Amino acid sequence: MYDYRLLDDPLQILSIAKAAFAVRNPEQRAIEEWLASSLEQGRELYGVYGDNSLVSAFMLYDFQMRLRRSVVPMGGIGLLCSRLDARGKGAVRCMLTNSLETMQQKGHTVSVLEPFDESFYRNYGWEKFSRLQAIELSPSALRIPEDPDSEITATDFPFPDDESVAFYNQYATQHHTLAQRQQQEWEKKCTIILPWNEDTAARGVVHFSSDDQVVGLMEYELTRKSGEYMSTFTTNLLAYERDDVLREMMRYLKRLSHQVSIIRMDLPMDCDLWPYLVDRPKKWTIRDMFMIRIVSLEAMNGLSIDAPDMSLCIDVDDKQARWNHGIWEILVDSGILGVRRGYNADLNCGIGVLSSVLSGFSSFREMISARRAEPKSSYRGQDLPKATTFLADYF
Numbered sequence: 001m002y003d004y005r006l007l008d009d010p011l012q013i014l015s016i017a018k019a020a021f022a023v024r025n026p027e028q029r030a031i032e033e034w035l036a037s038s039l040e041q042g043r044e045l046y047g048v049y050g051d052n053s054l055v056s057a058f059m060l061y062d063f064q065m066r067l068r069r070s071v072v073p074m075g076g077i078g079l080l081c082s083r084l085d086a087r088g089k090g091a092v093r094c095m096l097t098n099s100l101e102t103m104q105q106k107g108h109t110v111s112v113l114e115p116f117d118e119s120f121y122r123n124y125g126w127e128k129f130s131r132l133q134a135i136e137l138s139p140s141a142l143r144i145p146e147d148p149d150s151e152i153t154a155t156d157f158p159f160p161d162d163e164s165v166a167f168y169n170q171y172a173t174q175h176h177t178l179a180q181r182q183q184q185e186w187e188k189k190c191t192i193i194l195p196w197n198e199d200t201a202a203r204g205v206v207h208f209s210s211d212d213q214v215v216g217l218m219e220y221e222l223t224r225k226s227g228e229y230m231s232t233f234t235t236n237l238l239a240y241e242r243d244d245v246l247r248e249m250m251r252y253l254k255r256l257s258h259q260v261s262i263i264r265m266d267l268p269m270d271c272d273l274w275p276y277l278v279d280r281p282k283k284w285t286i287r288d289m290f291m292i293r294i295v296s297l298e299a300m301n302g303l304s305i306d307a308p309d310m311s312l313c314i315d316v317d318d319k320q321a322r323w324n325h326g327i328w329e330i331l332v333d334s335g336i337l338g339v340r341r342g343y344n345a346d347l348n349c350g351i352g353v354l355s356s357v358l359s360g361f362s363s364f365r366e367m368i369s370a371r372r373a374e375p376k377s378s379y380r381g382q383d384l385p386k387a388t389t390f391l392a393d394y395f
């Protein structure tokens with residue numbers, strides 16, 4: 001009934017996306033430009049056709065993302081939508097199932113998306129992946145004594161220089177589940193300001209250096225509401241290895257107090273800022289962000305992982321990607337994950353549960369306790385340690 005393929009004419013998605021995301025008239029021209037620039041940068045649009053007319057579509061992004069201790073190809077799904085008159089008729093179900101084959105052919109190990117509704121994507125094998133803490137505070141709430149001997153210099157750049165880009169990419173291979181960023185990703189972040197970002201005044205990075213070496217990077221956006229004097233400084237990336245660099249970052253933020261009234265930060269769950277604060281932040285919320293799905297279990301073989309040796313056989317239920325369906329032996333040997341076909345399962349679970357556990361967001365113990373995974377009599381409690389997941393790219 002439906003025909004899935006790469007979009008014949010990318011502009012076909014415009015009318016569907018405008019309605020599906022209720023894009024207001026003044027914003028529509030920008031959507032066209034954004035779409036054109038996305039395609040130039042290598043994103044692809046796929047969709048399903050019914051009677052030769054497009055009924056639903058999505059944009060596929062190609063990322064290199066850290067997973068456990070390796071960097072793997074990740075297929076990002078965005079702009080997913082269907083025509084108003086096609087709703088509830090299975091077009092998106094058909095499209096998501098086919099998208100897995102596309103991603104498998106492209107060599108993506110996993111797929112990540114930001115869900116509008118978790119239960120919708122859970123049906124197709126995506127499961128919870130990342131959680132962040134959103135902090136809002138006034139710069140005057142920061143308490144960091146000045147340090148005249150500090151040798152760290154902070155420099156504001158509207159666009160990261162080559163050293164900053166290299167520093168970030170090196171950092172992203174070692175921390176959380178960050179994605180690599182090339183010139184085009186930084187351009188999207190720093191230079192493309194769309195009509196719905198009408199409060200945006202400036203974007204860029206603050207580069208922290210010591211002995212002519214980059215030692216930290218803070219990405220930011222400065223916004224101000226029309227008619228107001230004070231502005232808001234938002235950052236969702238504090239990249240640092242050393243405590244004195246974090247301290248210098250906090251000092252930098254504190255010094256903005258004459259202009260900035262609010263600092264907003266989206267931070268990984270393991271970043272604890274309270275020792276730098278005189279009081280509780282104005283707002284402090286926990287938000288679940290992305291969901292993840294294994295595209296190819298076989299491609300997880302060889303992943304570097306910080307986990308003790310273990311082995312177990314899992315009967316994996318994957319209704320959409322049949323190549324993942326069946327019994328697999330998952331083992332860790334000297335910090336390397338082994339994944340191969342197995343016999344006699346110790347545990348039954350769906351691909352979503354396994355995706356969340358292998359990503360580090362959840363554990364078999366949690367999943368068994370919630371009855372999302374079913375242990376057999378041979379299961380001896382084998383598990384993988386959880387890890388802090390955090391992705392700072394939105395798509």
Ligand SMILES: CC(C)(COP(=O)(O)OP(=O)(O)OC[C@H]1O[C@@H](n2cnc3c(N)ncnc32)[C@H](O)[C@@H]1OP(=O)(O)O)[C@@H](O)C(=O)NCCC(=O)NCCS
Pocket residue numbers: 020021056079080081082083086087088089090091092093094114115116117120123
């Ligand atoms: C979300 C959206 C893509 C779903 O598209 P759709 O064409 O209705 O999808 P399908 O007909 O293929 O249905 C997919 C599943 O959702 C269910 N579903 C669809 N509409 C539903 C509704 N209004 N209420 C409850 N379930 C619904 C279907 O039953 C189906 O489940 P199944 O696979 O178990 O049968 C569409 O509503 C949309 O474009 N929304 C606006 C844009 C958006 O929010 N995109 C998501 C960005 S992350």
